[in-house]
Amino acid sequence: RYPQGIALNSAGTQLFVADTGNNSIRKITLSSGAVATVSLTGASSSISQPGGVAVDTAGNIYVADTANHQVKKYNSSGAIQTIYGLGTSGSVDGIASGGGAVAKFNNPNGVAVNGAGTFIYVADTSGSIIRRIDVSGNSVATIGGTIGSSGWVEGAPGTSLYDRPYAVALDSGGTNLYVADMTGRIQKFSPDGRHLLQWQMPQTDLGKPKGMAMDPAGHILVVEPHYQRVNHFRGDGRLVAQWGRRGTNAGEF
Numbered sequence: 001r002y003p004q005g006i007a008l009n010s011a012g013t014q015l016f017v018a019d020t021g022n023n024s025i026r027k028i029t030l031s032s033g034a035v036a037t038v039s040l041t042g043a044s045s046s047i048s049q050p051g052g053v054a055v056d057t058a059g060n061i062y063v064a065d066t067a068n069h070q071v072k073k074y075n076s077s078g079a080i081q082t083i084y085g086l087g088t089s090g091s092v093d094g095i096a097s098g099g100g101a102v103a104k105f106n107n108p109n110g111v112a113v114n115g116a117g118t119f120i121y122v123a124d125t126s127g128s129i130i131r132r133i134d135v136s137g138n139s140v141a142t143i144g145g146t147i148g149s150s151g152w153v154e155g156a157p158g159t160s161l162y163d164r165p166y167a168v169a170l171d172s173g174g175t176n177l178y179v180a181d182m183t184g185r186i187q188k189f190s191p192d193g194r195h196l197l198q199w200q201m202p203q204t205d206l207g208k209p210k211g212m213a214m215d216p217a218g219h220i221l222v223v224e225p226h227y228q229r230v231n232h233f234r235g236d237g238r239l240v241a242q243w244g245r246r247g248t249n250a251g252e253f
Helices: none
Strands: 006-008 014-019 024-029 034-037 052-055 061-065 070-074 080-084 108-113 119-124 129-134 139-144 167-170 177-180 185-189 195-200 211-214 220-224 229-233 239-243
Touching: 006 052, 006 211, 014 052, 014 061, 061 108, 061 119, 070 108, 070 119, 119 167, 167 211, 167 220, 177 211
Parallel strands: 052 108, 108 167
Antiparallel strands: 006 014, 014 024, 024 034, 052 061, 061 070, 070 080, 108 119, 119 129, 129 139, 167 177, 177 185, 185 195, 211 220, 220 229, 229 239
């Protein structure tokens, strides 16, 4: 019900879906089309209105637990491994998890992880910022946007501004980060947050992107709920194709 985030495993055999309205993560086996609910187990493993999901090469599952203001890591069987964030809304950097945690998220939605699972990128939607979790350093840092402000300004962290970013995606090499926010723009960044490129969605008056994924060739797929369509861009921002329109017939969303 009202699914938002999706992610493929590294083998391309399973699709994971953040089933937002049902407070669950679903797993689709692509060869058969079978759908199963991932059984999330362990203390504080439950989720509320998950907005995003990602999978690393080891099969670990990362969930943007939106209404609980946390990011959670599960193993491939659904057992909770790590909880990032205090679980109260806010935009605070610092220790990510454990007894000394101080970091806070504010309705996180999009989540992306590099293949090794060493860095997790989070679209902190209500905070209008982009966060990076350093797993080995157990820390959360703001790498895009300005805490306490929103808008449309390019620049370095602390000077740049976003407006409610919903989606993040890493390219296949895990070297560049793409961000979609409610201004209708897609931005490309280096892993340390340096701005590289940006472009606008078609019909930006209403085209608010809320979902994004990368293919192995470095092309970007972006979902626009208002126009019920999927946009296909090259890595340089050139529009390649659009699919869908409003409706319930074949080829419509």
